[in-house]
Amino acid sequence: MGEKLTIQDIARLAKVSKATVSRVLNHNPSVAPVLRDRVLQIVQAYGFVPNVTATGLAGGRNPLIGVLAPPLTWPGISQIMRGVAEHIEDSSYEIVLYSINFERDHSDVLDRILALRMVSGLLAILPGALAPHLKGLHQSGLPLVLIDDQEAPGDIPWVGVDNVASAYQATRHLLELGHQRIAHIVGPRTYHCAVERYEGYRHALADHGLTPDPALVLQGDFEIESGRQLAWDLFDRDRADWPSAIFAANDQMAYGVLEAATQRGVRIPEDIALVGFDDHILAAYMQPPLTTVHQPFTEMGRRAVAVLVDLLDAHPGTANGAVSPIRIHLPTSLVVRASSRTPSPIRSP
Amino acid sequence: MGEKLTIQDIARLAKVSKATVSRVLNHNPSVAPVLRDRVLQIVQAYGFVPNVTATGLAGGRNPLIGVLAPPLTWPGISQIMRGVAEHIEDSSYEIVLYSINFERDHSDVLDRILALRMVSGLLAILPGALAPHLKGLHQSGLPLVLIDDQEAPGDIPWVGVDNVASAYQATRHLLELGHQRIAHIVGPRTYHCAVERYEGYRHALADHGLTPDPALVLQGDFEIESGRQLAWDLFDRDRADWPSAIFAANDQMAYGVLEAATQRGVRIPEDIALVGFDDHILAAYMQPPLTTVHQPFTEMGRRAVAVLVDLLDAHPGTANGAVSPIRIHLPTSLVVRASSRTPSPIRSP
DNA sequence: CCCTTGCCAGAAACCGGTTTCTCTGGTCTA
């Protein structure tokens, strides 16, 4: 196992200068074929790989992409990361994982990332409250791509889904089933996607000539518990005030609704139809299986990192191309399951 | 936003040499308090952070830990990574994620990791077939910690669970419910944990005076499909030859069994009791909820990276401590759910 | 009182590459 070979060693073995070896390795055309071959032969024979740290120092940027992500156990994140990892494998980059614990102060993480200048690009997944800070990073020249959430502030390249249209579709699905009183559990206002989904919900109602009933717009926080709590409160109301369907801004909150319904003996979908958002891994296994908007998480990860790699390869410097803002909307699809289906009259046990 | 400050700049501002600045930053005691304070003040004021690449080159090792992991969507992996990320946050290290696609050739990844010498330590999660190659890395002096799987070849530090005892406990649970004919779906032989779980199963039977029936030991591959297929075949047998319980070596295969049972009208647990292994996130949501062995994945990640960080901080060089082999067994717990419970005679609809 | 010892800080070498600068030698043109 050939250890700690340096470019100097290769130079000596090939009887050339280290400058020539460097040029060969970097495909600099100004090397005579004879020498090139001789060097390449040695490089091959000894399996020489230039020290990445030294390469980085000497000015060539390093092959690291930072990925800023929420805890991997969050819904969708691991699928996104899978997509990222799949694409990275085909590139010459490696990824540095910065997991963000949102309960802590976060902005210092960004400062560290910038100060250490260890990564040549950054992929921010669901940055949420970090988005404003990212804008600074972007302006300072760091190639940057966002996934989901925030409609990119400034002109930061962005990959995500059309939350408005998707929520519109989900709501229309309920409307077409004949529901008139449709509640919506909104996500936290700090998440742009939550706001957009609410917007899609309102548009759909409006297009069907309905005005949203403020009493049916419930403020959640994307966690299971908030879904449970809100549903519980809802079921405490006068039965006449109940909605006939609920559209939750994510699956987690829909799970909470399901739990509350089970506890309170409310039947889904007979008494109330339920639709979520995300197509989280558990959605299909709920009782009843949850109708939801499928997000192409893996594809999102793949596309986002592809964009970033292109950006890095295109202009190895730090200038931002700024030709036209990159904004990739991936298609979602509504997955209709039992939670919104009118049940068949007879069910075999 | 103060950009590209170098140690030279700080030296000039503090009116000292860069050597002194370096010494201050590295807590070298041989600096007079007066100078130390002056330097620290400037460093604070300008928010100077030394360039990590240069530091790495100059001989101090870099703050990167490589994490070799299967795709994050694999059961348990994202929880492990969460634990890893949580602990890393409190350390001065960052993690480089090497996602392994097992369908490809893998050993070249290890070569790259070694050759680039970008990381100062490596955490290998479920390395499976890569384990032999890892041994080489370990012997070449790279600090290394394994998670789960393989009972560490050589004396590589290792964190995991006692698969034998856990499988023993799961099997005993079934025996204590009165089951005599207990089938076991084995995982791939290439996974050491699969072999160990099989061993626990056999021990439990033996301790109850039973000899395992070879016809009830089924060879699976840890995937859902193999569970479904094997169960399907099983249900094709003469009813008298059926087991009364199945212990699957992981939850995925148990899911397959559940699907097959649903398709074939076999009732779980009335006709056949079922126990899995992992306490995968879906296990509690199956119909019926799956009895399984809970693995403390997050804790495993946390502990493993803690061990690695200790190793790195203890001997910054490459020598292996080799005091006593590190081998941490974390406790598992059997989570009894409906799939193995004798159902209550009456169920409200 | 002079010399040795020890402490502290600056100068310089070094890590392993990249890139600029310089120099050599051959070709083209007048």
Next chain:
DNA sequence: TAGACCAGAGAAACCGGTTTCTGGCAAGGG
């Protein structure tokens, strides 16, 4: 045939730190 030009390769500077080497100065011992 001589001068200009150009291609190609080596020497050296550089990236931003760490570490060794060296030297000045004060304290302590003979």
